[in-house]
Amino acid sequence: MARRYLKHILLFFLVTSVIVGAAEGYKEADYERLDDICSGSCWTVSKVREKKTGKIYALKTFVSGPKGYEHAEKEISALEQLDHESIVKMRTSNIENRQRDDPVHIALEYLPCDLDAALSHPEIRENKKEILYQVLSGVAHIHSKKLAHGDIKPANILIDPTTMTVKICDFGFCCKGEEELPFPGTPTGGYYSDILSVAGLMVRLYLGESSLKKKN
Structure with a gap:
């Protein structure tokens, strides 16, 4: 019985440390940079x-400035609302505890x-x-939250x-599902745009990029 209680106590401290770590926000000193991925x-x-x-x-x-902050705010807001195995998870960010001119950092699940x-x-x-x-399942979850x-x-x-x-991943352009997107020629509504994008993805998966080039 003592062993069972010890197990529960250890589990409690483990979960608590994870929650507290996320609540404290991102700190550069806590991470070692290994490589550049993309930009x-x-x-x-x-x-x-x-x-x-x-x-x-x-x-x-x-990047520092209004544009970078707007994209960061949209991405963080979306990820805080979404919880699905086909959507990347956010570990922590510094949006709440950074200095005014500091860039926003988000630590995300890695693939x-x-x-x-x-x-x-x-x-x-x-x-x-x-x-x-998996893609369709993730998109369905996004839409279930009335987001696109x-x-x-x-x-x-x-x-x-x-x-x-x-x-x-990449929720910097996330918006309300019925909201028009700021791209020239984009059909009205984020839901519709997502559906068309998934259709294009399906073509690439099944027919390959060469088939798209031939049609164009």
Whole structure:
């Protein structure tokens, strides 16, 4: 019986330490930068290791200024509302505890590559149904929260080729489902845009990029 109580006490302290660590926010000193992964118009992503646990995360750093902050705020707000196995999880951020001019950092769940880079691998094509199912499941969860991703594409779908685990990432353009997106020529409504984007992804998975080029 004493062993059972000890087990519960250890579990309590473990869970508490995780919750407290997330609540304290991101601190640069807690992570070791390992490599650069990719970059966008207002952010960069690096591979980092949490020193305390040894766990690997993707660190997304937004440029200082209004544009970077707007994208960071949208992404953090969306990830705080979403909880699904096909959506990347946020470990922590510094949006609440940073200095005014400091960039926003988000520590995210890490997967080794994105679908855009992995599409040419034979095992990806062999598992296209499972991959598409996970993407559709994630999009359905996003829409169930009355949100739209706004930028569904292979580069924003992370994948682990060894396990075929798929997770949707990059919520900087996330919006309300009925909201019009700020891209020229975009159909009205974020829901509709997401559905069209998934249809395009389906074409690439089943027919390959060469078929799209021929049609164009």
